[in-house]
Amino acid sequence: RSKTNATIYRRDKSSKWTILITAPAKDKGKGYLQTDDSIWFYDPADKRFTFTSSKDKFQGTNANTSDFAPQKYSTNYDIESISEVKLGAYDCVLFTLKANTKNVDYPQIKLWVSKDDGLTRKKEDYSLSGQRLRTTAIPSYQKVEEKGKSYQIPVNMVIQDNLKGKKINGKMNYEKTIISISNATLAKQDDAVYTKPYLELMSGK
Known part of the structure; x- marks a missing residue:
């Protein structure tokens, strides 16, 4: 097992984000x-x-760099089917989506969205041939508020690589990456945060 700590900044309106790795020491x-x-x-x-x-893996994990950015499902995908399903304790709407552009990580995905709050609880990524490549579970969210604005942000995201694993006692155990989010804030960051000079400056600290 390995652990990576990072500070992430996002400015969704202009599709900008910055990730600065703070640990381990070698990274x-x-x-x-x-x-x-x-x-x-x-x-x-x-x-x-x-x-x-x-589409590149983030620091050798099962996460892609795009997993840290806003997802544009409504723009990049068309709805193939909709059904109501149960996911554990949640009543969900299951969306099967197909990409309408090549500029996506996965050509087909499935989304489980809880009916009561509209939050994504599970996501499956598929190849064009229909092979399941990854499964992402989002078991819980945290409410973050700032100046009258409120957002639901995941506490943990569990990403499973359905192509990498091994059998243990007859059961497949796939590689997993857990993304934990803490100290989230909606406070506006300086424009300089989203520039190359900022990364160069902060890398020396």
């Missing part, structure tokens, strides 16, 4: 920046920015 100072529809990775070891993709 401290590395960072990611999305701006102008491009994603850049910064490595302080050679002080260089390299172009990366939303």
Whole structure:
């Protein structure tokens, strides 16, 4: 098992986000920046920015860099089917979606959205042939408020890679990555946070 700590900033209106890795020591100072529809990775070891993709894995985990950005389901996908289902204790609406653009990580996805609060509780990512690639569970949310605004933000996201695993006592155990979110705030950040010079500056601290 390994653990990575990071500070994440997002400005959803302009589709910008910045990730600064703070631990472990060997990765401290590395960072990611999305701006102008491009994603850049910064490595302080050679002080260089390299172009990366939303489909790339984040620091060797089962998470993609796009998992930290807003999801544009209504823009990038068409609804193939809708049904009402039970997911544990939740009454959910199950949406089966198919991409209408090539600019997505997965051409087909399924979303379980709880009926009472409209929150996504589960997501499955599929290949074009229909093979299930990943399963993401979002068991709980936290309410974050700031100046009259209120948002529901996940507490934990459990991402399972359905292609990587091994049998233990006859049962498949797949690789999992847990994303835990804490100290969330809606406070506005300075414009400089979403720039390359900011990552260069913070990497030395």
